[in-house]
Amino acid sequence: MKKLYIIVFLLLLKLFSAQNFKIDTADYAKRKAFLELYKTRGEQFNKALKKKYSGQEARELVNVFTNFQKSVTEDIKDKMYSFDDRFVSYTKDRVNYIASKNPTIPTDFSILIAKDNEPNAxxxxxxxxxxxLGLFAFLNNEFEFDAIISHELAHQTLEHTIKKLIAKLNNDKDKKLEVSNLKRSGNRYDKAFELYKSLLYSNMKQRRKNEISADSLGFSYYKTTGLPIANYVQSLQLLKDFDDKKEDSIDVSIYKKVFNIPTQSFKEDWLKMEDFSKYNYKHYQEKVSQDSLKTHPDLEFRINLLKKNYPELATSNLNSQASPQFSLLSNLAKERLIPNFIESEKYGQGIYNCLAILEDNPDHKATKYYLGLLFNKIYDARKTYTLNRYLDKIEPTKQSRSYQQFLSFMWNLGVDEIKNIGQYYEKSEN
Ligand SMILES: [Zn+2]
Incomplete structure (x- = not known):
């Protein structure tokens, strides 16, 4: 579950220009080349599985991974990933560098850069x-980046996903893992990802164990590479800070400021909200474990455990310098914030983030232009009765009050009103 609808690093956002926004048709050739390589590698990986495991177990594993690779392929065709070489080669270089000092790490990784603003890998x-991309935008330097990569590489060497799959297959033998039949959720881009998450979150206890062992092996990879060890813990601390941030909020006054336009006056009725007071929030919140709401659960526990197991961390210094290369990528990723929402068709969240930017920078041209684009997308969806796909429904138990106010506003708008807003703002670039 996404806790934050406004991405917190937005505050650090340098003002960007809309000129950087192109739908990435130029990526077509790279995407095609990647898909060919990805297919070959997938087949090789599945073949190795067949060798390592036997009988029913091998068949089921291969079946799951084959279907999984198909969904990833579909997501790639749906342009969920960026094939911008700068990010891809950089990540590849870092993997190869860490692997060069740790021979047990494989180097034939397929690297995908997701157009997702959440800081994660x-x-x-x-x-x-x-x-x-959100990870690049969120982290301060390459040391933190290498720390996260080391942790992910450790998951691979420890074969956590395969082991989880085997446990799951043994647990529900009569129930087939319905990988390919995974229902499309509100957003059509979540397919492979939702599957992966359902696997990941299926057993919280086991997940915690896996995280701890990946932290530990990842730390050893990272340390061997000669990187400043304090930054390893720092990367986890930053992710924890991200999760701990208070609920997102934009002031209700922004609606009148942005949506009272020369071609259409603002209507107070647009802000009307349904009365959700019948929901007992506390009751709901207590029912859901706090950790399960977090993008990265258990972080406090994991940080303390690392400090306990590796006392040398207490005397090591943080290196907070960023290389020009990392800074460039980080800034590029920040510029992609709103375009990522557009390309991944999260139009509602894109508009919400535009409003958050306009609160601090009311005259920001690029944001106004994106706002116009996003409203045009919402208009098209309204006309074809597909708005549900791009704009969340109101769920009082899961969303902040501010986000509920936003969704109410969006759902209250009439189709022509949406059209007028889109038409007005799309001209903002000029
Ligand atoms: Zn992990």
């Missing part, structure tokens, strides 16, 4: 490493 288990 994943290892799908078949030597596919996914790094979110």
């Amino acid at each position: 994943y290892n799908f288990g078949d030597k596919t490493l996914v790094v979110n």
Whole structure:
């Protein structure tokens, strides 16, 4: 579950220009080349599985990974990933560097850069490493980046995904793992990802164990590489700070400021909200474990355990310098914030983030232009009755009050009103 709808590093956002936003048709050739390589590697990986495991177990594992690779392929075709060489080569270089000092790490990873603003990285288990653009935007330097990568590489060497799959297959033998039939959720881009998450979160206790062993092996990889060890813990601390941030909020006055336009006056009715007071929030919150709401659970525990197990961390110094190369990538990733929402068709969240930017920078041209684009997308969706796909429903138990106010506003708008807003703002770039 996503806790934050406004990405917190937004505050650090340098003002960007909309000129950097192109739908990435130029990526087509790279995407095609990647898909060919990905297919070959997937087949090799599945073949190795067949060798290592036998009988029913091998068949089921291969079946799951084959279907999983198909969903990833579909997600790639759906442009969920960026094939910007700067991010891909950088990540590849870092993996190779860490592997060069730690010979047990494989080097034939398929690297995917997700157009996702959440600071995170994943290892799908078949030597596919996914790094979110949001991770580049969020981290301060390459040491923190290498720390996260080391941790993900450790998951691969420890074969955590395969082991989890085997446990799951043994647990629900009669129930088939319905990988390929995974239902599409509100957003059509979540397919492979939702599957991976359902696997990851299926057993919290085991997950915690896996995280701890990946932290530990990852630390050893990282240390061997000669990187400043304090930064390893720092990377976890930053992710923890991200999770701990208070609920997102934008002031209700922003609606009148942004949506009272020369071609259409603001209507107070747009802000009307349904009365959700019948929901007992506390009751709901107590029912859900706090950790399960977090993107990165257990972080406090894991940080303390690392400090306990590696006393040398107490006397080591943080290196807070960033190389020009990392800074460049980090800034590029920040510029992609709103375009990422557009390309991954999270139009509602994109508009919400535009409003957050406009609160601090009311005249920011690029943001106004993106706002226009996003409203045009919402208009198209409204006309074809597909708005549900791009704009969240109101869920009082899961969303902040501010986000509920936003969703109410969006759902209250009439189709022509949406059109007028889109038309007005799309001209902002000029
Ligand atoms: Zn992990």
